[in-house]
Amino acid sequence: MSIAEEVRTSFEVRPVHGDFVGEIVDDGVLRRTDDAIAAEVVAAMDRYAVCVFHNRTPLSDAEHIAFSRRLGTLQRPFTTKIAAMADKRIQFPEIIDVGNLDARGEIQALDDRKRAFNRGNQLWHTDTSFTPVRGVYSLLSAHEVPPCDADTEFADMRAAYDALPDAMKARIEDLETMHSVWYSRVLAGYPDPTAEELQSQPPARHRLVQVHPGSRRKHLYLASHCSEIVGWPVEEGRALLRELMALATPSQFVHRHQWRVGDIVIWDNRCTMHRGVPFDDTSYRRDMRRTTVLEGTA
Numbered sequence: 375m376s377i378a379e380e381v382r383t384s385f386e387v388r389p390v391h392g393d394f395v396g397e398i399v400d401d402g403v404l405r406r407t408d409d410a411i412a413a414e415v416v417a418a419m420d421r422y423a424v425c426v427f428h429n430r431t432p433l434s435d436a437e438h439i440a441f442s443r444r445l446g447t448l449q450r451p452f453t454t455k456i457a458a459m460a461d462k463r464i465q466f467p468e469i470i471d472v473g474n475l476d477a478r479g480e481i482q483a484l485d486d487r488k489r490a491f492n493r494g495n496q497l498w499h500t501d502t503s504f505t506p507v508r509g510v511y512s513l514l515s516a517h518e519v520p521p522c523d524a525d526t527e528f529a530d531m532r533a534a535y536d537a538l539p540d541a542m543k544a545r546i547e548d549l550e551t552m553h554s555v556w557y558s559r560v561l562a563g564y565p566d567p568t569a570e571e572l573q574s575q576p577p578a579r580h581r582l583v584q585v586h587p588g589s590r591r592k593h594l595y596l597a598s599h600c601s602e603i604v605g606w607p608v609e610e611g612r613a614l615l616r617e618l619m620a621l622a623t624p625s626q627f628v629h630r631h632q633w634r635v636g637d638i639v640i641w642d643n644r645c646t647m648h649r650g651v652p653f654d655d656t657s658y659r660r661d662m663r664r665t666t667v668l669e670g671t672a
């Protein structure tokens with residue numbers, strides 16, 4: 375579809391940030407079970423890389439999973455296989471718990487390993503870029519939100535690519551990168567990963583410049599997990615990755631979403647980055663639940 379073309383959906387999608395973020399106020403869309411709905415949501419996602427669905431009440435975990443499954447196979451969180459993070463608040467294996475509550479439903483203790491792990495979400499990243507089969511869509515559902523602004527920011531990697539100088543585009547066209555979840559955790563202050571942790575999730579290799587299969591738009595594929603450029607001296611690679619990160623995240627490419635209970639935001643991990651905005655997570659409860667659809671499984 376050309377980017378100028380309107381998306382044909384049976385629900386209204388209002389642009390809230392150019393062609394980057396669309397908003398759907400129809401409460402029933404993600405609860406629909408007819409055959410057309412998944413293709414319509416994918417069409418909206420191919421135009422807008424982020425879609426905000428305002429639901430009057432949060433979808434139940436079962437509804438959240440059921441809709442997500444219509445988009446493909448769901449990722450199972452690997453952290454539950456790690457002894458120090460195995461305690462789960464939500465028993466559905468497809469739900470990834472990214473709020474600040476522990477297995478008893480209380481605000482996590484300061485030294486909770488899961489809390490330290492999830493702090494990595496405050497760095498610009500894309501979900502599950504550190505596996506050979508990547509995350510495509512993430513669906514994040516707000517069950518409880520603090521009175522302060524515990525927002526999420528999204529950055530458009532298509533617009534970021536378009537705006538690069540031609541010399542930079544030529545320089546990076548064929549580069550490949552390594553992505554490791556442990557690299558981003560340590561950057562965010564997580565303690566040195568244990569042997570069990572390292573073994574649970576080895577790094578993966580991906581192209582830095584990609585073409586989005588739905589929109590045919592070129593985009594950067596960057597993330598805090600991105601640790602090296604293949605074949606380059608490590609520090610030189612990191613310097614270029616830092617430069618690209620800065621070029622990709624000026625305010626005109628960034629949208630900040632302020633959560634209301636019931637919202638589900640769907641983003642396309644291939645062509646966006648996102649990060650949680652820091653808030654006082656030791657005082658306020660934030661219950662956020664995510665599913666992530668794996669690439670090539672629709």
Ligand code: OGA
Pocket residue numbers: 472495501512514524525526527648649650651662664
């Ligand atoms: C995520 C994530 C950020 C947030 O769920 O993948 O990065 O604001 N969340 O909760």
Ligand code: MN
Pocket residue numbers: 495499500501648
């Ligand atoms: Mn994330």
